[in-house]
Amino acid sequence: MTTTQLAVLLGLGAGTGLLVILRELAGQVGRLPHPVHTARRLTGTPHPGDALDDAHLAGTGGLTSRVGRVVLRRGAGSSLLHVPYRDLALLRRSAAQFLGERAICAAVGLVLPTAATTALGLAGVRLPFAVPALTGLVTAVLVSYLPLYTVADLARAKRAEFRRAMATYVDLVALERAAGSGATQSLESAARIGESWAFRRVRDELAHARWSGVPAWEALRSVGRELRLPELTDTGDVMRMSAREGATVYDVLRARASAMRTELLTSDQARAGSRTERAAAPLAATAVVFMLILAAPVAMRIG
Numbered sequence: 001m002t003t004t005q006l007a008v009l010l011g012l013g014a015g016t017g018l019l020v021i022l023r024e025l026a027g028q029v030g031r032l033p034h035p036v037h038t039a040r041r042l043t044g045t046p047h048p049g050d051a052l053d054d055a056h057l058a059g060t061g062g063l064t065s066r067v068g069r070v071v072l073r074r075g076a077g078s079s080l081l082h083v084p085y086r087d088l089a090l091l092r093r094s095a096a097q098f099l100g101e102r103a104i105c106a107a108v109g110l111v112l113p114t115a116a117t118t119a120l121g122l123a124g125v126r127l128p129f130a131v132p133a134l135t136g137l138v139t140a141v142l143v144s145y146l147p148l149y150t151v152a153d154l155a156r157a158k159r160a161e162f163r164r165a166m167a168t169y170v171d172l173v174a175l176e177r178a179a180g181s182g183a184t185q186s187l188e189s190a191a192r193i194g195e196s197w198a199f200r201r202v203r204d205e206l207a208h209a210r211w212s213g214v215p216a217w218e219a220l221r222s223v224g225r226e227l228r229l230p231e232l233t234d235t236g237d238v239m240r241m242s243a244r245e246g247a248t249v250y251d252v253l254r255a256r257a258s259a260m261r262t263e264l265l266t267s268d269q270a271r272a273g274s275r276t277e278r279a280a281a282p283l284a285a286t287a288v289v290f291m292l293i294l295a296a297p298v299a300m301r302i303g
Contacts, residue, residue: 068100082148087155090227101147109143110136159229165198166231167260173235174253183243184216187235202232217243231260 071081072095083095113135117127172193176186188210191202202220209219217239224232234256242249 064100064104065094065096066100067103068094068096068098071099071103072096084148084151084155086227087151090155090158090229091151093151098147098151102144105146106140106144109139109141112136113139161196162198162201162229163231163260164264165194165196166229166235167257167264169194169199169202170231170235170253170257170260173239174250174257177242177253178250183239184210187216187220187239215240215243 081099083098085095088095088098113132117132120127169190172190173186176189177183181189188203188206191199191206193199205219205223206216209216217236220232220236220239224230224234224236235253238249238252238256
């Protein structure tokens with residue numbers, strides 16, 4: 001296959017892809033809603049990411065979200081999408097935006113080998129057509145997982161930050177209970193003291209529970225299970241025991257806060273130790289190189 005034929009095939013493929021993308025993004029006036037979404041609305045069983053998407057669709061109209069909504073509509077219910085709904089809910093990001101990032105990364109990974117092969121062809125180096133095709137598919141699959149790892153890392157950092165905030169929050173709830181406040185009042189009053197994103201998230205969940213008629217501790221337990229935050233679940237369990245049985249939970253909450261701080265301190269010490277060990281390797285390598293530099297003249301004289 002000559003360079004001209006390869007360029008024509010690449011141009012046709014790129015043009016067809018652009019037409020398909022523009023058609024999906026522009027949409028059609030008479031397009032009907034997807035049957036999966038219609039069935040969910042009728043049965044009242046929304047997907048875990050639908051509520052989050054609805055909250056973001058009004059304010060997010062970028063290319064990434066539009067592409068993500070197309071992918072979500074075409075591949076709804078497919079296990080190949082692998083959407084981390086819990087991590088996205090913790091980060092307050094929509095599933096459409098996440099899928100749009102994955103689709104764009106996959107497109108970039110698909111185009112890069114083709115562009116490199118075209119540049120080599122113009123320089124006089126001709127490769128078989130199967131090389132850019134197979135390389136593009138593999139690169140597209142690998143690059144599409146970058147947003148997944150990024151979201152996982154961000155969610156891990158958010159959970160670690162949330163645990164630190166919850167150690168203070170549990171202490172504040174204990175002080176509110178010692179002052180004579182009720183279970184719900186102590187949870188809400190303690191959440192109003194802090195100004196970090198973790199305290200704001202707890203305030204939002206408690207306010208939503210108050211307007212929904214759900215007990216505050218039940219809201220904490222459900223959110224803790226949904227977002228994989230055991231600190232919220234444990235606090236909700238303790239406050240439920242206090243509200244239903246009238247138990248004195250001041251000592252329990254203070255002990256729980258102390259245990260959380262001890263756990264955080266142990267984790268920080270282990271992390272610091274591992275970083276110190278990793279820092280020793282470059283120092284050892286530098287010492288070896290320095291010794292080799294000193295020994296090189298002696299070895300050359302002997303030789």
